[in-house]
Amino acid sequence: MxxxxxxxxxxxxxxxxxxxxxxxxxxxxxxxxxxxxxxxxxxxxxxxxxxxxxxxxxxxxxxxxxxxxxxxxxxxxxxxxxxxxxxxxxxxxxxxxxxxxxxxxxxxxxxxxxxxxxxxxxxxxxxxxxxxxxxxxxxxxxxxxxxxxxxxxxxxxxxxxxxxxxxxxxxxxxxxxxxxxxxxxxxxxxxxxxxxxxxxxxxxxxxxxxxxxxxxxxPADLARLFSPPADRRRPRSPAALLRADAEAVRWFTPRDNELARLVGWCSTDEIFDARLVFGAGGLGKTRLARQLVAHLRREGWVTGQVVAENAATLPEEPLSRLRACDRPLLLVVDYAETRPDVVRRLIENVGIDDGGAVRVLMLARSAGQWWQRLTAKSDLMEYALELAELHPLTALPTRTGARETAFREAVVDIAAQLHRVSGLQETRWPDLAAQVAPPDLGGPGYGSLMRLHLSALVGLLQAGPAPAAARSRTPHEKVLMVHENRYWRRTADTVGLAFLSDDTLRNTVTIATLFGASSKSQAVALLSHVLGLRDLGENELLVVHQWLSTLYPSQEGEWGPLEPDRLGEYLVGTHLREWPDLINEPLAAASPTQLHQAFHVLARASGDHPHVGRLLKEQVVGQLARYGPIALQVVIETEQPGYLISALEDGVAGASASDEATLVALAGSFPTGAPALNLLVEPLTRLAISVYGRLTGEGRTNYRPELARAWQNLSDHMREAQRHEEALAARAVALELYRELTGRGSAAAGGAFHAS
Missing domain, CATH: 2.40.10.120 (Thrombin, subunit H)
Incomplete structure (x- = not known):
């Protein structure tokens, strides 16, 4: 301020x-x-x-x-x-x-x-x-x-x-x-x-x-590292009230046990410790972390949620001060699976064996291969994270009483905030709260805290003076998108963008949610590739950029995505069904950082929208040289790797002899060990065997050690899965490769394997 x-x-x-x-x-x-x-x-x-x-x-x-x-x-x-x-x-x-x-x-x-x-x-x-x-x-x-x-x-x-x-x-x-x-x-x-x-x-x-x-x-001297305690700005749209940093809804007390576990973890005598809290989107990981931050700040800790998109954007001056903190320190990294380099830089700068207490709390959708790669980055990372506890966050209790209480609290709290939203000031929303009936909360979808809040918000909006036309079974996301569309239209008209169609506004928010932008020039360049904006001049694109910045302001970039994540993924999924070619030009023009974000959003959206997964697969197979390494990186990080694994398999299988450079780039992206996430072990290892095998067959003998190691990893996995014949077959291939490398009959080669 x-x-x-x-x-x-x-x-x-x-x-x-x-x-x-x-x-x-x-x-x-x-x-x-x-x-x-x-x-x-x-x-x-x-x-x-x-x-x-x-x-x-x-x-x-x-x-x-x-x-x-x-x-x-x-x-x-x-x-x-x-x-x-x-x-x-x-x-x-x-x-x-x-x-x-x-x-x-x-x-x-x-x-x-x-x-x-x-x-x-x-x-x-x-x-x-x-x-x-x-x-x-x-x-x-x-x-x-x-x-x-x-x-x-x-x-x-x-x-x-x-x-x-x-x-x-x-x-x-x-x-x-x-x-x-x-x-x-x-x-x-x-x-x-x-x-x-x-x-x-x-x-x-x-x-x-x-x-x-x-x-x-x-902590003023560290402020540029952290997000503010709460976003007190006036919410620009109804969906903004669902963001964790808006703190529009009171703390969900059934999570008190989870909070107590984290407080206890921070209270141990360890000088340094790290923990990963993981679970599906919407379960309340960020809210839990924010509650922990608030609790520890009252206890005198130096703490905050780190906002950097990547290690390059971590501000050096406050980063250099971390080691000299005068009180216990807690650093929270959200979306850690997409920002392992941020975790690494933080740990490198806090000092793990001297000074006061330091805790690093990571939040992620999964504890997949990205986690193993992070621990294997260096001796320091292995030492720092080898004893880190993995803490899964599960769905809310199935008993509907707890869910109904959470729903009712959300209705009351959101009703108290809706008058702050532009265009909704004239309605006495608290008077409508009693009219909002809970849906059937016993289904698995309502194990998500965000889903309960979304239902409460939609219930209030539908009880208001301008409900969206919807049937009883219309998804809450679809209903809320009608209200968001009205917000886009109203704000666009007021800033001189009345000439843009509703489809163009939707195209623009979809691309912004997918790619993001780290600078004004990057933002304008991206917008120039959006269907409906391509013929606009630079001045008009700057107006669109400013409109997006007002819609969804961001602490990290020029503008943020439509949030919460589930709503953004719903927009991407539903809009790309209608406009599948919308992403072609933006993908071709995007920076590596933007591609990384877009692939993550597309992979997550594919869970509920399979056609998005098929679009993603088409892009990777069709342009393996450009998208293959990024796809492989996202496979390691995401909890929805299926379509990307399939795309990489098809892309490698269809690669021609002239694609050697592409295969070399992919080969350099593979992890050195077997994946930690069991789902990925076999397909990712077989993919590595395919890539290293192709390169070795084309005369790149320097890849023989990697090929042998991949066969060994496959053998180990098959043995642990009790698939003994397949394990023996993979072991035989690996052994032969090691013998070629070290000399036939080498004890070192044979000793590299466990007995099956």
Missing amino acids: PTTVERVAEVWARQADASWSSGSGYLIAPRLLITSTHVLSATGRPEPGAEIKVRTASRTRLWSAACTWSSADPTVDVAVLEITDDDWADPPVAPVRWGRLASRRAEVVCQASGFPEVLAQPDGVRERDQAGGRVNPEAGAKQRRYHLQVLNPPKRRGAGSPWAGMSGAALFADDLLLGVVVADHQGYGGARLLATRAEALFAEPGFLDAITAPAVLE
Whole structure:
């Protein structure tokens, strides 16, 4: 949250001798400001009813205010003001995010904006100044203050401070409010400002009640690594309320046992530990992790959900601070199966055998081959993850009572939020909650927490003033998509895209959900390949890009997918049935990162939409050189590998002698060991045998060791599956290959196998 001009304020207070004192302040929420207590009263105790005036940076008028809280501890020296003037027009500001410095490493870039007297003009009007500099976290810790070493400080003249009037300014690091400036350190000649730390304020009786909005302390020097505690932005569409980070629905208490297990895991004496929580989409993995993060943050842990799409986008500066955290550290990586390189970089930077407690929690759809490859990346990864526990998250209890309770709670909670959605403000949604009847919750589909929330949302929308035409058995996803389509149409019309058809809008959101974009130029390039947008100029494509950014804002890219995942996969599945050629041009133009995301979404969607799997297979078989290595990578990571395995088998079988480079690229993508996911062992190993065999047969003898190892892996798998004849046959082939490599009769070759 930026320190906008409109939030920075002058604060004036009439003293007992009728003179006026002045200082600075900052608007932390509508009508609420924070400042220094001594600005209000030289005694440090503001008098009830004292005359206080406030002027924000961009206005000329002074507004009346009153002190609603001040610290009883004079060393804290902070107060909260409320603007009481009836004519005050609240600027559109969200509550601030509060922070603390979590790392002991020095040199954190910070800034504070205020109105020092040194910048007063002849007419008395003051200019705003920005005091920029660096903070060393350990300096001032005993007094619970931060020391801002100011760059280019004003020169001291006489006995007074050149910073007089700066008291009360908010100190920020990476857009998190760290504290409030209260003094100029006399020993540094105006080059060091002192600020009361936010954690000192949070410990003061009554402070959190005074600021009214829910508040947590986030690790400001690590903030760029993590997603915010909750997305408090106004939801742009009904579907936005289903996102885990919207926190629109209360915690699902039947998961308390799962939460307790994770809390217990964090509480052990181990210095470093890792855990993988895996399960199908919609079971509540992300919600569980967010609940754990909130719990541990209250216990003083440094924690958050890492948002980087890949290792290259991990911000280096906060990454380098992880090893120096002053408290226990929990890092959460969602979609870990698609981001193993992010997990690796984090573990490399936290230090696993020194310092305080470190926990790495990974969330994934499956514990497949990607997990084994991650542990085999290096000696460090093997050591770090060899004892990591795999924690499957199962469906909700089959007893319908628990599901009905969750459904009813979701209806009530979502009804309380729907008025915030654009176009739905006029309806009294809580009054409709009692009209929403639960569906038959006994079916397996309602073992998903997301499914319960989706049903609750659709039930409310259908009880509202503009229900979608639907039969009783129409899928909830289809009904919600009708409401989302209305949202697309309404917002597109308001930004000058009324000329785009509904089909084009749907095409655009489908492609955005599949591919994503990491930069504005990449976004525009992708949109230029969308059916219905191809003939638009760059300016119009930029408008479409901005429309998408408003629809589904993202912390990681230019815009996000339609979420939750199940809804995005439903859109992809249903729309590609009608428009199967829609993905051809975008796939051909996509970057490797975009292809990786698209293949994951297509593979997941194929579970409920087989035609998507067939489309995916056609693409891989038809362009094995381009898509083969990415398909193999996604096979290792996804819980829906079937169509991709089949596509790779057909593609390799149909490859001609001229496709040697393609086979070499595939060969370099295979894991070195047998797959950990039993479903993949035989098909993936046979695929490896096919690729290595083709290359060996075409004179690439350097692939003989890989071919021998693949036959050995197949033999081991057959033996464990009690398929002894097949195991012996595979063993014989492997043994012959090893003998060719090491010399006939080599004991080393024969000793590589277990007895069958």
